[in-house]
Amino acid sequence: MSTRRSPWLTFVSIGVYIFLYAPILVLILFSFNASRTNVTFEGVITQFGPNPPANTSLVTQSACGPFHWFCVLFNNREVVAAARNTLTIALISTICSTIIGTMAALALQRYSFPFKGFSELSLYIPIVIPEIVMGIGILVLFSAVFRFLNGALGLDGDQRLGLGLWTVIISHIAFSVPFVTLVVRARLHGFDKAVEEAAMDLGANEWITFWRVTLPIITPGVLSGGLLAFTLSLDDFVITFFTNGPGSTTLPIYVYGLLRRIITPEVNALSTVWILLVLVVLMISQYLQSREAT
C-alpha cells in the first residue's frame, strides 16, 4: 500500500479521535470539579482541609484535596453495595457461562448429534434480536414463574419470591454463553487433533488426555471467552434493567438512577474510576494476546 498519506485523511481521523475522546476527557476533568452542582467547571479543588458542609455549592477545600469526590464516592454506601453486586454477578455468571460455553464449543466443534443444527441456531438468537426484546422476554418469564410459585407455595407479602440477585445472574449467563462459545470455537478451529491421538497412543485414556493435553492447549481461548463474558456482564444495562429487584442494583443501573436526580461530580468520579479499570483490563488482555502470538 502506498505510504503517501493524505493530510486530509490524517486531519479527519484526528477529528474523529477527538470526537471519540472529548466526552471521556470532559468526564474525567469534571471529577475534580470544585463546584458541587457540577453545572460549570469552577476549577480544581486545591486545598487540603476538613470537608465543607453538604449545602455549600463551591468546595474550596477537602480532606482528600483534589480527590474529594473520589472519597465521597468510596464512602457512599449505595455505590459500594452496587459495586459489590456488580462484581458478584459478573464473577458468578462468568464462571458458569465459561464452563458451559466451553463444553458447548467442544460439543459443536467435534461431535455430531441430533438437534445439532437447532443448537447452533439458538446460539445466534441473542445476537440478532434487540436486547430489549430479550430483556422483557425474561421479565415476562420470571413474572409468570413467580406468580405461579407464590400462588402454589402460598407465599405472601415479604415472603414472596421475586426479582433479585439470582434472576440477574441467571440472565447474564444466558447472554454470555453464546459469546464464550463463539470465542472458544474459533480457538478450537486451529486445534491439531493429532496431539490428542499422540497422548492416547502413549497410554493416556480419554479423561487424562482432556485434562493433561486438550485443556492446557485451549486455556488461552477459554480465558479470552471468560474475559469477554466478564466484561459483558459488568457493562450490561438493558437485561439487568428488566431483571433486577430490590437489593440487586448494579453500577450501571445506579448511575442511570442518579441521572434522573441531582448530578454531582461524584458521578464523574465513578466514571473516571470505571474508565481506569477498563484501561487496565484492556491492557492486560492485549498483553495476554501478544504473548499468545509468539
Next chain:
Amino acid sequence: MLAKLRDKDARRGLLLITPTMLWMIGLLIIPLILVVITSFGQRDPNGNVIYTFTLENYIRLAGISAEGFDPLYLNILTGSLLLAFQTTALVILIGYPLAYFVARAPLKQRNLLLFLILVPLWTNFVIRIYAWIMLLRKTGVINSLLGWLLGLVGIQFTPFDMYPSSGAVLVGMIYEFLPFMILPMYTSLEKIDPALYEAAADLGANAISTFFRVTLPLSAPGMVAGTILVFIPVMGTFIVSDILGGRTEILVGNLIQRQFLDARDPAFGSAASIILMVMTLAVTIFYARRFGFGDEVIAP
C-alpha cells in the same frame, strides 16, 4: 435417532451441550414464546396479564380504534426505523476515514490506534451518555467554550439549545455505535492485498478511481457486518432517547419500556416487542439476502 445415540460420540456431544441448551431454551426460546402468547393477552387492574386470545393490542398499535385512525404508534415505529437508518449511514460516513487511516498506518502504530478505538467502546454505555449531557446542555461544555471564544471577540452569544433534543439523540447514537462500525470496516480494509493497489495503478487508475473501483467494493463486507452490528441495537434502544431526548422523544424501545414499568400493560408491551422484533428481522434478512452477512470479516 436412537441408533445415533448408541454412538459414543453423539452421546458425549449431547451431554456437553445440554447445560447450554437448558439456558438457551429456558431463557431465550421459552421467553420469546411467552412474549408472543402475552401479546395476545389483556391487562387486569393490577397490571398483571390475563392470558386470553385477542388481537386488540395489535389493532391498537396499528392505530385503529373506535375514534378512527391514530398514527401515533405507527409514527413511533417509523421514527425508530428512520433513526436506525440515519445512525447507520452517518456512522459509515464518519467511521470510514478513520478505518482507512488505521488500515494504512504502519504496523507498529496500528495496535495503538486500534487500542484507542477500543477504550471508549469498553467504557460503560450509561456513563458515555452522561458525558454528552455535560457537553450538550445549555450550560454545558460546548456552549461554555463557544461563549468564551466568542466573548474574546466581543460577540454576544446565546447558547444553543441542544439538550434535550432529537439531534442530541442522534449524536448520542452515533457516538455509541461508531466503534462497532469502525472495527469491521478496518478488518476488511486491512485484508485487501496491497498488490491490488499496485495493479490498479499499473493499469492507469489514479487515487480516486482506485478508491471507488477497488477499495470501496472490497471493503463492503466490513460495512455489511458493521451495519448488522449497528442497526439491530439502534432499533431496540431506549436509554439514549430516554436520557438525551427528554419526554418528547419516544422510540419503540421507550414505548416498550414504559409499558412494562409505568403503564404496566405487559400485553401491549409484548405486542410492541413482537412488532419490533419482526421489523428488525425483516430488515436484517432483506439486507442479508442482498449483501450477505459479511462473514468474510467476522471469520478471520
Next chain:
Amino acid sequence: MPEFAVELRNVSKRFPGPSGEIVTAVNNVNMQIKDGEFFSMLGPSGCGKTTSLRMIAGFELPTDGDVLIHGKPMGQTPPYQRPVNTVFQNYALFPHMTIGQNVAFGLEMKGVPKSEIATRVTEVLAMVRLPNFEKRRTRQMSGGQQQRVALARALVNRPEVLLLDEPLGALDQKLRKEMQLELKTLQREVGITFVFVTHDQEEALTMSDRIAVMSGGVALQIGTANEIYERPNCKFVADFIGEMSFLEGKVTSQNGAVVTVDLEGGLTVQATTDDKLTNGQAVSVAVRPEKMHLKDISLPADANRFIGHVENVVYIGTDTHYAVKLKGGQKLRVREQNDHPGSQPLAQQGDEVTVRFAASAARALTE
C-alpha cells in the same frame, strides 16, 4: 509357529462418504509383518496405507477382519492399551510441555517410577542425538529436531511395534536422506519392528526389508525391494515402482514360464510370467529401461530384437535415455550407462536403432 509382530487378517474399513455413499478405504487386506523387520506400506495418497496403520494403532477399528499384535487379537482395544507407539506425520508434540516432559509422557502413563523415567529419557534423547534437550521447548526447534523428539517419545516406551506415518514428509531433501539412514540404523540397533507408511517409492526401497504396495484399498504385492522391482505382479506395481515401458498385446502361446505375445504392427515378443495364461488373453509386457540395450551385447539367441526410430535423446550424465518408437507405434524408453570415459550418445534423434532385451527381462502382466 512364531508369532508375527503384526497381522492383518481380511481387514476391511468402510465408512460413509461426504454424499452419503459408502467409501471402502481398505478392502480385505492380509498382511503378516515379521518380528524385527522394517516393513513399509507404499502407495499413492488415498490407497489405504494410512488407514491401515491407524487400525494397527487403534485410532480406527476395522469394519471386517482382525488386527493381531504378536498373536493377540486387538478387537476393540483403545490405542492407550495397545503395545504399540506412533510417530505422527506432523510430530504432534505437546506444545505446552518441555521436550523432557513430552518424552516422559508415555512412561508417566505407565506408572514408571520417577527416577527411572529420568534415566530412560536421558538415554533415549542421547540415542536420537539430542542430548540435554530436556528443558527446551518445542517452539525453539527445527523440523528435523522435532522429528527426532517424536521418535524418542515413542521409542522410550519400548513398544512391541513402532508405527511411523510418513514421518519424513515435512523435511527437505537433504535432511530426508540423512534421516532415512538414521532411521534404518536405529531400527537395526533397537531391533523393534518398524511399520513405515510412505508415498515415496525411493524411500521405501532404500529402507525396507519388505514392502507392501497398495492402491485403492488393496495390498497389490508384498515382497522385498528386489522382488517388487524385478518381478512386479501387476501393471500398477510395475508402473508405480521405478520406470517401466509397456508393450500391449495378446498371448499366442505359452511354454512353461515363457510366453509369446503378439503386438501391434505384426511384432512378436517373448516374455516370462508366473501365471498360467490362455491364448488370446490381453497382457501388458513390462520391461525396465536398463534391461534394454542399443549396444550389441551378448544375449541368448531367442532374445527380443526390435527395430525402431529414436524420437528423443536425453543425456543425464551418468546415463543416457533414448525414446524409441517401434514399427507398431509402441514407445520404449531405453537406458544406457555412460560407463566409458568420454562417453557419447549411441544414437541421434531420427536414427534407426535395434533394441535388444532378453525374454527373462520382460514380464507379462495381466492387469
